[in-house]
Amino acid sequence: MPAPRTLLAKVWDHHVVAEPPGLPTVLYVDLHLVHEVTSPQAFSGLAARGLRVRRPDLTLATADHSVPTHDRSLPIADDLARAQVRQLERNCAEHGVPLHGMGSPHQGIVHVIGPELGLTQPGMTVVCGDSHTATHGAFGALAFGIGTSEVEQVLATQTLLQRRPRTFEVRVEGRLGQGVTAKDVILALLARIGVGGGTGHVFEYTGPAIRALSMEQRMTICNMSIEGGARAGMVAPDDTTFEYVAGRPYAPRGPGWERAVAGWRTLPGDDGAAYDRSVTLDAGELEPMVTYGTNPGMGMPISGRVPDPDRTADPATRQALAKALAYMDLRPGEPLLGQPVDVVFIGSCTNSRISDLRQAAALLRGRQVDPRVRVLVVPGSNDVKRQAEAEGLAEVFRAAGAEWREAGCSMCIAMNGDQLAPGQYAVSTSNRNFEGRQGTGGRTFLASPLTAAASALAGRIADARPLVERAGAVV
Amino acid sequence: MAEPFRPFSSRLVPLLADNVDTDQIIPARFLKVTDKAGLGEGLFADWRYDADGRARPGFVLNRPEMAGRQVLLAGDNFGAGSSREHAPWALRAFGFRAVLATSFADIFRANALKNELLPVELPAEVHAALAAAVEADPDAEVAVDLDAETLTLPDGRVVAFEVDTFARRMLLEGTDELGYLLAHGDAVAAYEAAHPARVDTLAPAWKAAPPGGRG
Numbered sequence: 001m002p003a004p005r006t007l008l009a010k011v012w013d014h015h016v017v018a019e020p021p022g023l024p025t026v027l028y029v030d031l032h033l034v035h036e037v038t039s040p041q042a043f044s045g046l047a048a049r050g051l052r053v054r055r056p057d058l059t060l061a062t063a064d065h066s067v068p069t070h071d072r073s074l075p076i077a078d079d080l081a082r083a084q085v086r087q088l089e090r091n092c093a094e095h096g097v098p099l100h101g102m103g104s105p106h107q108g109i110v111h112v113i114g115p116e117l118g119l120t121q122p123g124m125t126v127v128c129g130d131s132h133t134a135t136h137g138a139f140g141a142l143a144f145g146i147g148t149s150e151v152e153q154v155l156a157t158q159t160l161l162q163r164r165p166r167t168f169e170v171r172v173e174g175r176l177g178q179g180v181t182a183k184d185v186i187l188a189l190l191a192r193i194g195v196g197g198g199t200g201h202v203f204e205y206t207g208p209a210i211r212a213l214s215m216e217q218r219m220t221i222c223n224m225s226i227e228g229g230a231r232a233g234m235v236a237p238d239d240t241t242f243e244y245v246a247g248r249p250y251a252p253r254g255p256g257w258e259r260a261v262a263g264w265r266t267l268p269g270d271d272g273a274a275y276d277r278s279v280t281l282d283a284g285e286l287e288p289m290v291t292y293g294t295n296p297g298m299g300m301p302i303s304g305r306v307p308d309p310d311r312t313a314d315p316a317t318r319q320a321l322a323k324a325l326a327y328m329d330l331r332p333g334e335p336l337l338g339q340p341v342d343v344v345f346i347g348s349c350t351n352s353r354i355s356d357l358r359q360a361a362a363l364l365r366g367r368q369v370d371p372r373v374r375v376l377v378v379p380g381s382n383d384v385k386r387q388a389e390a391e392g393l394a395e396v397f398r399a400a401g402a403e404w405r406e407a408g409c410s411m412c413i414a415m416n417g418d419q420l421a422p423g424q425y426a427v428s429t430s431n432r433n434f435e436g437r438q439g440t441g442g443r444t445f446l447a448s449p450l451t452a453a454a455s456a457l458a459g460r461i462a463d464a465r466p467l468v469e470r471a472g473a474v475v
Numbered sequence: 476m477a478e479p480f481r482p483f484s485s486r487l488v489p490l491l492a493d494n495v496d497t498d499q500i501i502p503a504r505f506l507k508v509t510d511k512a513g514l515g516e517g518l519f520a521d522w523r524y525d526a527d528g529r530a531r532p533g534f535v536l537n538r539p540e541m542a543g544r545q546v547l548l549a550g551d552n553f554g555a556g557s558s559r560e561h562a563p564w565a566l567r568a569f570g571f572r573a574v575l576a577t578s579f580a581d582i583f584r585a586n587a588l589k590n591e592l593l594p595v596e597l598p599a600e601v602h603a604a605l606a607a608a609v610e611a612d613p614d615a616e617v618a619v620d621l622d623a624e625t626l627t628l629p630d631g632r633v634v635a636f637e638v639d640t641f642a643r644r645m646l647l648e649g650t651d652e653l654g655y656l657l658a659h660g661d662a663v664a665a666y667e668a669a670h671p672a673r674v675d676t677l678a679p680a681w682k683a684a685p686p687g688g689r690g
Contacts, residue, residue, distance in 0.1 A: 014670075017659065017662050017663055017666045018659055018662045022640060022641075023640075023641050024639075024641050026656065026659050026662065026663075028663070028666055028667075028670070030672075030673045030674070031673070031674060031676075037506050037507075037559075038506075038558070038559065038560070040508075040509035040510070041509070041510060041511055041560075044509075044510065045653075049653075051657075054663075055672075056676070056677065057672065057675045057676055057677045057678075058672060058673075058674065058675075058676060059676060060676040065506075066506075066507055078507070080507035080508065081507050083507075083509060084507050084508070084509055087509045096677075098676050098677055119674050119676065121673060121674070124673050124674075129558060129560075130557075130558055131556065131557050131558040131582060145558035145582055146558060146582070146585075147558055147559075147560035147582060147585060147586035147589065148560040148586075149560060149586065149589040149590070149651075149652075149653075150585070150589075152653060153652060153653050153656055156653060156656070156657065157653070157656045157657060157659070157660075157663060158663060158667075159656055159659065159663055160656075161641070161652055161655070161656065163639070195494050195552060195555050196494065196551065196552035196555065196578060196580070199552065199578060199579075199580060199581055200581060226556070226582075227556075229552065229555065229580060229581070231581050231582060250674050250675075250676070250678070295494055295496065295555070297494075316493050316550065316551065317493075319492070320492065320493055320494065323492070413503045414503060414504070415503050415504060415506065415507065422526055432496075432498065432556060432557075434496045434498040434499065434556060435498070435499060435521065436498065436499075436502055436521045437498050437503075440502070440504075440521055440526065441526065
């Protein structure tokens, strides 16, 4: 009997090109996603060596980070951003790499369009010069972010040099309560293990609460694996996965589909396969989560109180917490419920898919956002945007007083002019609350789309659960 | 082609916060470039400068005596967050050749090793001793020897560190990984012959079946 293997081991083993003793594995890449910010120096590197893109047919580019999310009929106003997007267009044209640029009906955040086009499939290796590539692990793919030197390596060779990571099981038992979502699960995990807790590991999310999630919710969880230090997070594929992939533009068809699914069914870890580490959460005990500090591990249940540095034993943690609270201008012991906010951002590769927008719209329907709050709703892709418009969600957002914008990363990374002013507070469905992440001096509370929508209505951080109860089955 | 990584000695720049993320090392607004030039200007920009662009005198990198120092003494989990290779590019542009920390984020470590920026992971005890030594004498020096994989502390104590054997070889030879990977061309071709492509991004499948319209 061969030794039992984990999901990670099966995907890894299948992609080994060479494994010289003592040296890193040469690992094959099935799908390489490219965007404008981390690729220009890689293409320049190819040009300097006279190299070509080896497999443009396994490569897909989009422009997402620095593109404006207002009127697309105008040229990009920012000279540098415009030059960067043009450079991407030139590089893709020269190397025959397909590009969903600003004019494409399928343009969008790279981690939204890969899955929705059916390019992301179980058992694949997926890389991108972006740390949130972990998103694609929701399909049982091994997907991780890489630097620009590695982007160049993959463009040139379709391979990477990698050491086999260790495995970390994140088991989520029980069932999520009403109004508690995938975003709250991952924020609770990060609060438990800290932002370095998964370093050197790949998370595998298991347990009944994960099985019960939709693909979009699983993507939300895998997306933020990197915030726990893990380059990748994975969920074993199941019927939920196959139903999501079936019929998408790049999904296998006909007899090829049946063969693919038969192969995908062998991917889940074998009985008895061991993980290097594990942690268990009880979904039934979770509340909606919100962050109070300046990294995603500084999160707490929404009904909680801001922790007190003086009650923190470890000096480094105490110092970090005190610095974070000073930046956020929050006081130990105060609740976050009722904290006034200036901006609500619903979007990003974490929470900009159609189900996220449906949740937010269910709470905003027929209501008005607080007039003191600027509310941005930024769909993850043009496909999501069209879908939301067809369902009437866009009209719900507009009628409620929110801005309905074009697809892109927007205020998650604040490279495109969508940003906080110094000192402003935002409830954001994105993934990072680092100092200045959403604009220099801006202050971020990470939360779910439901919490964001409830907070938009209240003008303050608010618990969505009473509204969810009234909205009933929609959410 | 890079220079071989030779032993060197330097005073240290202490920046002892834990979990310093790459958004702090180089804020996103500096990423709208298409080359690697000038990134030293953006290094820790929001900690170095206030909203009006004036240097914050309290920040360590703004102290005149820090100029020319090549070793950053960081805290735990240095380089967390974004995969931007602009972070090691900016540190290199400023003149750093090594970062000492109790741990590094995975992507940052990989990126640093590809840019002649040596991530040196130290045991907590050694790190604490070094931090104390620098506090006692801000001009204390360390010696970094990658070939021997040793760090010589200000008190003369020599401590060992480990760097991935392959990355170490690349740094010592001053070569990069791409040449090594390109030499595996036959193995890659053999792999491709045995494993049909999983997708074809050039196939205009959506013309037959428009995507979207599903949730």
